[in-house]
Each structure stands twice: as C-alpha cells, then as structure tokens.
Amino acid sequence: MSRRLFTLLVAAAAALLLVPAALALRVHVRVEGKTQTIFGAAEPSLDVKANALDALESASFAGEFYYHVTVGGFGPYVDQIGRYPAGGSSGWVFKVNGFSPPVGADAVTLKAGDRVLWYWATFGPSGGPPTLVLRRVKRGCYRVLAQDDAGRTRPARGAVLHFGGRAVRARTGSACVGPHRGPVRATLKGAVRSNALA
Secondary structure (H helix, E strand, O other), X not given: OOHHHHHHHHHHHHHHHHHHHHHOEEEEEEEEOOOOEEEOOOXXXXXXXXXXXXXXXXXXXXXXXXXXXXXXXOEEEEEEEOXXXXXXXXXXXXXXXXXXXXXXXXXOEOOOOOEEEEEEEEOEOOEOOOEEEEEEEEOOEEEEEEEOOOOOEEEOOOEEEEEOOEEEEEOOOEEEOOOOOOOEEEXXXXXXXXXXXX
C-alpha cells in the first residue's frame, strides 16, 4: 500500500470517528430522584444525540447511575432510575424547558441549549407535582417558582432555600439569604426540588 493511500485511509477513518461528536447537541440535564438529586443539581450541559431519552442516557453515563427502559404498546417507557422502579401512581417523567410533552421521551427532538429534567412523580387527582425553578434576582436574593406540566409558573410561597447548612423560608416565593458559600437550592412539600445556583 502506498504511503499516500494509507494517509487517505487514516484521514477517512478519523473523519468517521468525528461525525458522531459533530452531530451531538449540548443540552442541560438534571435528574431528581425520589429522595435526592441523582444527577446534575446545577444542570450541567452534556452531549446528547437527539431526544429526551438520549439525554437520560448521557446523564446516566456521566453520573454512573442505572436506569431501565421497557418497550410497550406506546413505545419506550422509563420504568426505573436509580433504586426506584415505577409502580402504581408513581413513576419517572420528564420535562423539556419546563413543559411536559404529551409523547414519549424518544419522540421529543431536542435543540442545543434545551433543559431536560427527569424526575420521580406521584400522581393524584390533580396530576403530578409541580417542579421548582430557582432564579437569582440579584446577589444573595432568589425567587422560587412552582411550574406545572404546561410550563406555567407561580410563586412558590413558603418554599425553603437551603445553602451552606442553613435554611431560609421564602414566604412570598422570594427571599434574600445574604452572603453565603456554596450552592442554593429550594424545596417545598409536594414539589420536586429546584435546580442549584452557585
């Protein structure tokens, strides 16, 4: 084999290896478990192939956690993440940019910059739990929003901000915590934990 042909073959092989990386999207992924955050409290960005199920796969690889998919009549269904299998009125659901799509995770095509949240939910007569969204208003001050499945938000009155071993109640959904170290998170009974902000 000539040196030139060898060089061309090596270049072609290298190009084929780079194609998957070039086709990947960078999206933010977080996985909130039944009792704790499983992956990505600060919503890190990951390379994802195409859809919300791929986002879970990327997070599972990055965070080294287990998940399981069952294929049923309506397509793939995530029936377990971490230690908790779905059962009864509880299971694993997802949102993309705060909205809960009415289709399976494999049918939701993502675009760069999207935010994917997988979380444990127990459903009741009024649906699933709201998810909390934490926003910084100004240095040391935060606003907590409760987001429903349609992406609508309202102030999360009574939420608790957690930071550095301390806690402050956000009676109106907003509170200032003053100077602090480490990330801030929000919780509220009956709601999914918020993202973390440094």
